[in-house]
Amino acid sequence: MTATEPWLPVFGYGGHIKATTQELIIADGSTIRRYPLQAVKHLLVVGGHTLHTSAVTNLLKAGAAITFFDIDGLPIGYLYPYGYRPDGAVHEAQERAPPHRFAQQLATAALQSRLLHLEELYGRAGHEIFYAGELDFLHQAREEVAASVTMEELRRLSRLTGDMYYEILSRMLPPELGFRRRAARPHTDPVNAMFSLGYSMLYGNCCVSLVGAHLDPDRGMLHEGAGSLVHDLIEPQKAVMVDRTVIRFAREEIAEGDYECSDKRCYLEADVSTRLITALRDSIDQSRIDTQVRILRDALLANADFHVLYW
Structure with a gap:
């Protein structure tokens, strides 16, 4: 948490959250974090923790809000001080914002991050992973996204290049894993199951x-529907924060006994799921997510520059 990001998330299980009139104290095992109470404007409690009434009372007296989330990062309820009003200026700015200005930047960054990831993998592969004309097509599509003037074209190119990206990734993986492309749930191969686990974690953060x-979170620029703004912001982050880790697991760490697949569904064994979650917690950079959200908020409120962090 910084002065420009006054929301404070507490993730996971087993933390103890208490407060004095001067500071908020979060104990997680042997780690203790302390924050000036007046600097905390919004406490975000994710998962299962012990929340002392001292923390609730002192935060509410200081004018802070407290929001509760399930372990997947979905909001389930909140506490507001008496007379508190959420920041309506942010919502109003979000409603007024022209979506194309933001959607074009987001779509360009998502494609660029995937191109960089593919080129990184190609440099390590020692063999050709692109079919004839594919890489040129993706570079051309990047230019078209940057020049696109309609939302329909932006969304079409985003879907097309995303599908191509996963098909190219499949050529890097052992064929016995059965991964051919990104598919909807329920997944019948372990790679799609690992992608979904990683994307769910990134979505929650x-x-x-x-x-x-x-x-x-439901008022997106590039995407539409429930969670659309979340999907907008995580698309450019997937390659670095999730895909790198999943591809490494699929190539180096997962064995035949680590998953069980049928015609209807593929299940990851508990051990490989635990190891993957641990690796993803290291690769998902919460500080960069917070910074990206701040950039978006400032762009909406003050018409400031909007840019996307993606590599």
């Missing part, structure tokens, strides 16, 4: 930050 900044 981003949703928590958006709620902390009083942004509406």
Whole structure:
């Protein structure tokens, strides 16, 4: 938490949250974190923790809000001080914002991050992973996204290049894993199951930050529908924060006994799921997510520059 990001998330299980009139204290095992109480404007409690009434009382007296989330980062309820009003200016700015200005930047960054990831993998592969003309097509599509003037074209190119990206990734993986492309649930191969686990974690971390900044997670720019703004912001982050880790697991760490697949569904064994979750916690950079949310909030409120962090 910084002065420009006054929301404070507490993730996981087993933390103890208490407060004095001067500071908020979070104990997690042997780690103790202390924050000036007046600097905490929004406490975000994710998962299962012990929340002392001292923390509730002192935060509410100091004018802070407290929002509760399940372990997946979905908001389930909140506490507001008497007379508190959420920051309506942020929601109003979000409603007024022209979506194309933001959607174009987001779509360009998502494609660029995937191109960089593919080129990184190609440099390590020692063999050709692109079919004839694919890499040129993706570079051309990047230019078209940057020049696109309609939302329909932006969304079409985003879907097309995303599908191509996963098909190219499949050529890097052992064929016995059965991964051919990104598919919807229920998954019948372990790679799609690992992607979904990673994207769910990334979704939760981003949703928590958006709620902390009083942004509406369901009012997107590039995507539409429930969680659309979350999907907007995580698309450019997937390659670095999730895909690198999943591809490494699929190539180096997962064995035949680590998953069980049928015609209907593929299940990851507990051990490989635990190891993957641990690796993803290291690769998902909450500080960068918070910074990206701040950049978006400032761009909405003050018409400041909007740019996307993606590599």
